[in-house]
Amino acid sequence: MPPPLPRSWRAIFQASFIDLVRPPGTNGELLQTKMMSAVTPEIDCKLIVALLQEQHPDLAELPVAFGALGWDNQMWRLGEDLAVRLPWCTDSAEELLLKEYALLPSLAPRLPLPIPVPQRLGRPSELFSRSWMVTTWIHGEPADREPAWLGDEAATTLARFLAALHHPAPQDAPISRDGRGGPLASIQAGFQNSLNEAAGRDLIPNVDKLRGIWEDAVAAPAWNGPPVWLHADLHPANVLTKDGNFSGIIDFGDMCAGDPACDLGSAWLLLPDGAMNHFLKCYSSDLDEATLRRARGWAVGKALTCLIIGDNGALGRKGGKTTWAPPARAALGRLAGPTP
DSSP: OOOOOOSSHHHHHHHHHHHHHSOTTSOHHHHHHHHHHOOOOOOOHHHHHHHHHHHOGGGTTSOEEEEEEOSSEEEEEETTTEEEEEEOSOTTHHHHHHHHHHHHHHHGGGOSSOOOOEEEEEOOOSSOSSOEEEEEOOOSEETTTSOOOOHHHHHHHHHHHHHHHOOBOOTTOOOOSSSTTSOGGGGHHHHHHHHHHHHHTTOOSOHHHHHHHHHHHHHSOOOOSOOEEEOOOOSGGGEEEETTEEEEEOOOTTOEEEOTHHHHTTHHHHSOTTOHHHHHHHHOTTOOHHHHHHHHHHHHHHHHHHHHHHHHHHTTOTTOOGGGHHHHHHHHHHHHSOOO
């Protein structure tokens, strides 16, 4: 199990990172440089077992099977209730993984849905030059493959989860790496690029409506409360379902402090038709209009991104995921009218 968390999340993050990049008897700066520039070796069952035998031999006899491939990490099932996560692609994957190790053990007990709870850390070694982690396995199917269909029940589940998560964050809480949870105006260029790209591919007929929703969101009064904890990457592939309802939330690598509207906007992507009003009432009885306007802006931006990624999948392009398109089309339809 992870060690008890100190009062500051950053203390354990820094301690873990220093310990990982500078194992006993090594030159920390040299190893860190090698880690950032190393080519990830082929990840397979043999490597997972070898890493466990090297560092966590008590787990090495559990069966190993491929689980999922994400933007930052590969997920391998370990027995029935555990998983091994290894950075495999992006330069930032290791930092995000260590952030999860620092934050999630203390967060999980107050959340009404299961999340992956870190159990063990793996050190960089000759077998694998980056840190890795053993976490709990969350059962369910990604919502981009098995959407939630129990309208009010799913809306209640999602609202209660976000209300429990959106507590004021400490002053040293992490800030998003790319503007998530901050002012929408700071990502104006990215939104415009997504809108132009989707329009150029004839994916959306209602460009002016979507632009209007975004402009209204940007013009809305800023969040005037304390920064709250955010998942910051809620989309259908990071939310699990079972029997029509949500069963777990995964991939907290982008967790940060900021405006709750960032997470609330994801509800348009995750909920079935007719469930939004119930979701908003369950989340808060006095949700202000400005936050709702900003949430709609975040929803449009997230949906456009997912729509393009889905279309990339249909076109056979690298990184494309065809299953991301249907929930994105549905979200845009709820926000501004039907898409093709």
